[in-house]
Amino acid sequence: MKSEHYIYVVVQGRSAEGSVIISSRRVIRVLVADVNDNAPHFLQSRYQLEVEENNQPGKLLLRVSASDADSGYNSRVTYSLDKHTSTIFNIGPETGQLSVSAVLDREQQGVHTLTVFARDSGSPPLESVATVSIRVLDQNDNAPAFLTPHFIFFIHENVPPFAQVGRVGVTDPDEGENGNTELHVVNSSGPFVVDNTKGTLHTTNNLDRETDDHYELYLLASDHGHPFTLTSAARVTIFVEDINDNQPKVILPSSNSSCQTVSPATIAGTLVTKIYAIDEDLGLNSEITYTVVAPESAQNSSPFRLDSRSGNITVAQQLLQKDLGMHHMFIVVRDGGKPAPLYTTIWVNLLVNESMGPCNLDRVPTWTGTSDLDQTPSKAPICEVEDTRSAQLTLLVGLGMMLVSTCLLMVTIVLYLKQKRKSLQQNRGGHVEENEIPLRLKDKYYSDD
Known part of the structure; x- marks a missing residue:
């Protein structure tokens, strides 16, 4: 409060006679010796400042200041930082100037909090503390x-239009508008668009794998930074997966009215014709099998056999006289799609004839069975072909066989009745001779063997 004091002392005296003696004056100077009883005092206990990132190394940030009311060495102040402070920050021990020796990166650390000590030179020394908060301002330095x-x-x-294809994640570590990104589809003629609110890719139209099985495109991401925007790009490949949406297409035979002549002399195992079909789908959806729609009994009696995998039709057995004529095979061509296969049908018409001339059909065969052709072959109904002449011939043959059977039955009955009547007459008028011994019939006879 006050380092020295002055005391004025005046001495006055009187003589014996009572006269006044002139006074004497002295000054006593009192110096107050200092002890270190005051710690340094900062002008403010908390400092706040903002610094843009990407600064020049060695940049001066601010100057802190602390005063000490003591004197001499007791008032001499030095500055230091907490021992846990990053080494990129430095402070002048005498000046209190705070600087940073490295480039600050807001994306690594946006706020730095430093503790500054001010210590005097007394014995023992006294110190005080101040806090420095440094906020690093963002720059658009990240694409x-x-x-x-x-x-x-x-x-x-x-898939329906606007179906989601997938999520395209993009990030920008900058702050505010510097980190606000926007996506665009570029270098693509495909039906795709980006939803920027969700960061997802969507279709705009239906996709058909048989037309395009995959798409290649690029996404461009740009921020809204200042003074200029930053961009980056990513490649996108979209594979269109197959579903069973195509029926098998039969290439051979060319139509249901196609016909082929087979010689009766053709030996068993000979390839007489082939069914060839394609399916534009993929995988199991395109695996084709061929099936004759008839019960196993009808298939076993047919002179022709169909290979379910290759579509080859061969002669199953040596052709006989009964095999002459037209043979209609109603064949279902199925794919292996799940959960339900798709199918198409074809007629294979084979004429077994001595003459190898052209084979012509009066009309295309007609399927008269059930329309449920995607069931298993063993449960499929027999196929029938509408042919008026063959139906009439079958009817006449059946009637003739019934008439012959009736005649044979009547003749058998008449002969039996006549034989029984004759036996009865002999039993009534016959007698046993004197020397004849009736023969007793045994129930069973056994040979010597």
Whole structure:
């Protein structure tokens, strides 16, 4: 409060006679010796400042100041930082100037909090503390970054428009508008668009794998930074997965009215014709099998056999006289699609004839069985062909056989009645001779063997 004091002392005296003696004056100077009883005092206990990132190394940040009411060495103040402070920050021990020796990166650390000590030189020394808070301001120094440089998605064909293909993750570590990104589809003629609110890729039209089985496109991500925007790109591959949406197409035979002549001399195992079909689908959806629609009994009696995998039709056994004529095979061509296969049908018409001339059909055969042709072959109904002449011939043959059977039955009955009547007459008028011994019939006879 006050380092020295002055005391004035005046001495006055009187003589014996009572006269006044002139006074004497002295000054006593009292110096108050200092002890270290005051710690340094900061002008403010908390400092706040803002610094843009990407600063020049060695940049001066601010100057802190603390005073000490003591004197001499007791008032001499030095500054230091907490021992846990990052080494990139430095403070002048005498000046209190705070600086940073490295480039600050807001994306690594946005706020730095430092503790500054001010200590005097007394014995023992006294100190005080102040806090410095440094907020690092953002710059647009980071381009948008995709989670991967190449996105791969799979989507079924025939999905409805605006179906989601997948999520395209993109991030920008900058702040505010510097980190606000926007996506665009570029270098693509495919039906795709980006939903920026969700960061997802969507279709705009139906997809058909048989037309395009995959798409290649690029996504461009740009931020809204200042003074200029930053961009980045990512590649996207979209594979269109197959669904069973195509029926098998029969190439051979060319039509249901096609006909082929087979010689009766053809030996068993000979290939006489072939069914060839294709399916535009993929995998199991395109695996084709061929089946004759008839019960096993009818298939076993047919002179022709169909290979379910290759579509080859061969002679199953040596052709006989009964095999002459037209043979109609109603064949279902199925794919292996799940959960239900798709199918188409074809007639294979084979004429067994001595003459190898052209084979012509008066009309296309007609299927008269059930329309449920996607069931298993063993349960499929027998196929019938509408042929008026063959139906009439079958009816006449049946009637003739019934008439012959009736005649044979009547003749058998008449002969039996006549034989029984004759036996009865002999039993009534006959007698046993004197020397004849009736023969007793045994129930069973056994040979010597």
